[in-house]
Amino acid sequence: MIFSGALMSTDEATQSLGGIFDGTSAVHWPLIPNSPTLQPLIEVLLDTPEFFVMFWNTCILTFPQLIGQFLLASPAAWAFSRFTFRGRNLLFTIYTILMLLPFQVLMVPDYLVLDRLGLMDTIWSIILPGAVSTFPVFIMKKGFDGIPVSVLEAAELDGAGAITTYIRIGLPLGIPGILSALLLSFIEAWNAIEQPLVFLKSQNLWPMSLFLANITQDDIGIAMVASVFMLLPVILIFLFGQRYLILGIQSSGVA
Template identity: 40%
Template sequence: MSQGNVRPGDAARSERKVFRISTLVNTVILALFASLFLMPVLLTAVNSIMTEQEIQLNNAALGQLDADTFVNLKWIPDTVSLEQFKTILIGTPQFLRMFWNSVFLVVPMILGQAVVASLAAYAFTKLRFRGRDALFYVYLLTMLMPFQVTMVPNYIVADWLGWINTPASIIGPGIFAAFGVFLMRQFLMNIPYAYIEAGKMDGAGHLRIFTSILLPMIKPGAAALVLLLFVDYWNMVEQPLIFLHDTIKQPLSVYLSRLRGDYIGIAYASSVIYMAPMILLFLNAEPYFIKGVQLSGIKG
């Protein structure tokens, strides 16, 4: 049969077959990448409920370059043991203190930046004043600078204010970071200015327009911002090491960075507890996060 005599039904079936094969290949590739990313998390969770002997055997396997040894990793413990968690939660008061240090540092930073970023983004998108865009791009430059560049001026200002070795030295710069303004501005740019004009026609001021009209519309963007900020601030190490001199005031991220190989079981259990808030937050905020990133216009 010549190409000119191919029936439409045959062409449609051929296209569906190609589509199914393409979908299958994409699914397999994504599954492989997902497995690679999830493997360290699963291995950490499994090792946290193993006995010390099993943990040592697994670590010995991880240290081998031999493929056969690596395949023999234990993914199911012979004996489930919560001894590591007991040691951390009951026998290590310093761990709980640093966990709450992390909470008391991260929560004000996230809430503060969410409020400041939303209001600033409103000004940069819906208010019309001279030099608005230039001011935004100057502010955006601070986001492009690495922490090592801004560390010295931040330290000088914190020292001048008497904030060194206090939570304020971490919380203050975190609240006014530029990333939140950038993300919320991207989101607010997709909201038509007609909403602002309608609010003004009803006699509403800027604060009323923001709180009553725009705020309900930017909840997905705010949820995406909160999740991204939580991951960033929960994992910070350099800032606490520099600005908080007393070990007892430092967050859990610093404590985990100091754990040595002699406490490998405790390190696994600590890591599981450390990851739990991020995982729970993502599972609860995932729909808002995906919608917020999509509507913000930011592409991966």
């Protein structure tokens, strides 16, 4: 539907979705447009500069979160999986509880902390909470749990220290869990609406998710093309990372 709508003229798209806009339930959406046109695509690429700004904003808000999760969540997951220390089970239980809490519950505490730090209405108000998310820790830990103890014992006998074991054994063997966690985090961050809407007041910092939400009925063609551009990265990453996602979920015991 979205891909065919990207090739429709504004008039044809509005007519096809007329049942939604005039309050009736009758909607006729052809699989192939009656008069295919590249007009919406040209309009987005040449006459909608704010689209490129928000596409770039989406990248800026998303990829630093993934880098932060890899640098912070993977060592934390390795520590939970392979080290024994006092309060480990209690701390991991707290991580799990925080993972289950929806954004609506954490919104006010996050807002107060970010406002106190002076980070409101900056990209860091989105990047930092995402980078310290507890969800990747849970997935990565379950992936690290699947590494045979005999491999770690062999590395220890060879004189490998804790950091060396993590870098040379933990990371390579834990790739399925790491990539599956980052893939799921990418989809969540790329499509985020509530966090940018609450923490970003300046529209020049908005991601594409908010750009699409503010397109009017008169710009239905632009909405379809913008939706395609927003959907393509998710589809491509999912297709190329599907194997690791399945392996990661299987190793984590979630399936």
